[in-house]
Amino acid sequence: MNMLLTPYVTERGLGTLAGDPARWRALEGSLAAFIDELKARPVAEDDEDAAARGYTARLAGAGLLMWTVPAAHGGATEGLSSTAICLIRQWLARESGALDTAFVMQGLGSYPVALAGGEELKRTLLPRVASGAAICAFALTEPEAGSDVKNISTTATAAPGGVTLEGVKCFISNAGVADGYTVFAREGEGPKPRFSAFWVPADSPGLSVQRTKVIAPHPIGRVKLSGVFVPDEHRVGEPGAGLKLALGNLDVFRVSVGAAALGLADRAIAETVARLKSRVQFGKPLAEQQGLQFALADVATEHLAAQLLVYRAAAARDEGRASSDMAAMAKMAATESAQRAIDRAVQCFGGLGVTVGEVPERLYREIRALRIYEGATEVQKLVIARALLQD
Numbered sequence: 001m002n003m004l005l006t007p008y009v010t011e012r013g014l015g016t017l018a019g020d021p022a023r024w025r026a027l028e029g030s031l032a033a034f035i036d037e038l039k040a041r042p043v044a045e046d047d048e049d050a051a052a053r054g055y056t057a058r059l060a061g062a063g064l065l066m067w068t069v070p071a072a073h074g075g076a077t078e079g080l081s082s083t084a085i086c087l088i089r090q091w092l093a094r095e096s097g098a099l100d101t102a103f104v105m106q107g108l109g110s111y112p113v114a115l116a117g118g119e120e121l122k123r124t125l126l127p128r129v130a131s132g133a134a135i136c137a138f139a140l141t142e143p144e145a146g147s148d149v150k151n152i153s154t155t156a157t158a159a160p161g162g163v164t165l166e167g168v169k170c171f172i173s174n175a176g177v178a179d180g181y182t183v184f185a186r187e188g189e190g191p192k193p194r195f196s197a198f199w200v201p202a203d204s205p206g207l208s209v210q211r212t213k214v215i216a217p218h219p220i221g222r223v224k225l226s227g228v229f230v231p232d233e234h235r236v237g238e239p240g241a242g243l244k245l246a247l248g249n250l251d252v253f254r255v256s257v258g259a260a261a262l263g264l265a266d267r268a269i270a271e272t273v274a275r276l277k278s279r280v281q282f283g284k285p286l287a288e289q290q291g292l293q294f295a296l297a298d299v300a301t302e303h304l305a306a307q308l309l310v311y312r313a314a315a316a317r318d319e320g321r322a323s324s325d326m327a328a329m330a331k332m333a334a335t336e337s338a339q340r341a342i343d344r345a346v347q348c349f350g351g352l353g354v355t356v357g358e359v360p361e362r363l364y365r366e367i368r369a370l371r372i373y374e375g376a377t378e379v380q381k382l383v384i385a386r387a388l389l390q391d
């Protein structure tokens, strides 16, 4: 791959990353070996559920899922490392969006338990997350509560020995594949809503799943909770701590959406370079057309700027200096610039760019959702503006 397109960590600005550069080089070495092995023995993506399970097993076999769980429970680092998660997502997303999703859902779905679950729940669940034996999901969004998360209406009502959950969650990644869901619900009466979190095994009576089809391979669907009983031991955090936990999750994972977008853009730019060099029109390679060179230069510059923002935000979080506006800028810049890089790739490929089965066509479908989930671009702008305008 063109050196300019390798991850920021390897060739440029090692100082941007938290911690020891040698450690990141070692992680990149194992990622490169993993990708080589995956290319030699690919996982078929025509069945989304089988692909999710297959990818989870392969990621576990390579030890990569250890990065989604704290060391005390079979993971790689004491807390989660944002830098490692970003690096891994960037590498995985170059190959496949479904592979990236299989990786990140283990962290997104289990991190609230790592942060605030009871000791017994952590002891029984988290090592199984790291080994791929338990597949996880994160259930926050509802039909009437997307960007406006405080509008969730799923209720947790006290019952002997626990609570019962009633409500509908939608756009839940891994719905139907997951072994368990971290579910956020409204708890208690009163004028001020109180949100709480619960770990809900997928086989809980009253839990049902209806799948949704989105434009790129992604196991996703609606989760209906009809009087689902959750014992006290599966409560995650104190009553009322749910929103704080959801935000704690975002601290780590929002910036990593930007890293996945970097991976998709890496691939788009590499494909564009190769195509421009090989495609001859008007008697010479397209790469010799200055108009296309200028477009490529713009894309590469935006891409490196986005990498700086992503790894700066990840390093800040790993060094205890996390700020929501840094993560928001990183996510917005990386997903928006990746969309432009991919659109440029499609354009440079001409008719081939929109041909089903070609890489630019796949990337074009895969990037789109990243500008929407974990806070759409407009929501990131609200976060950034709030930080600027606060007294």
Ligand SMILES: Cc1cc2nc3c(=O)[nH]c(=O)nc-3n(C[C@H](O)[C@H](O)[C@H](O)COP(=O)(O)OP(=O)(O)OC[C@H]3O[C@@H](n4cnc5c(N)ncnc54)[C@H](O)[C@@H]3O)c2cc1C
Residues within 6 Å of the ligand: 137, 138, 139, 140, 141, 145, 146, 147, 148, 170, 171, 172, 173, 174, 214, 218, 220, 369, 372, 373, 374, 375, 376, 377, 378, 379
């Ligand atoms: C592929 C995919 C995977 C997902 N996985 C999960 C998951 O695993 N778990 C989970 O809980 N959720 C998940 N989601 C849901 C995702 O987080 C929501 O779709 C997202 O938060 C946006 O909510 P919404 O779709 O209801 O859009 P809406 O909130 O209805 O927003 C629609 C549009 O209006 C804009 N908008 C909203 N409010 C404002 C405002 N105040 N000012 C300006 N513009 C505004 C938004 O930016 C957006 O462009 C996933 C979504 C997708 C597409």
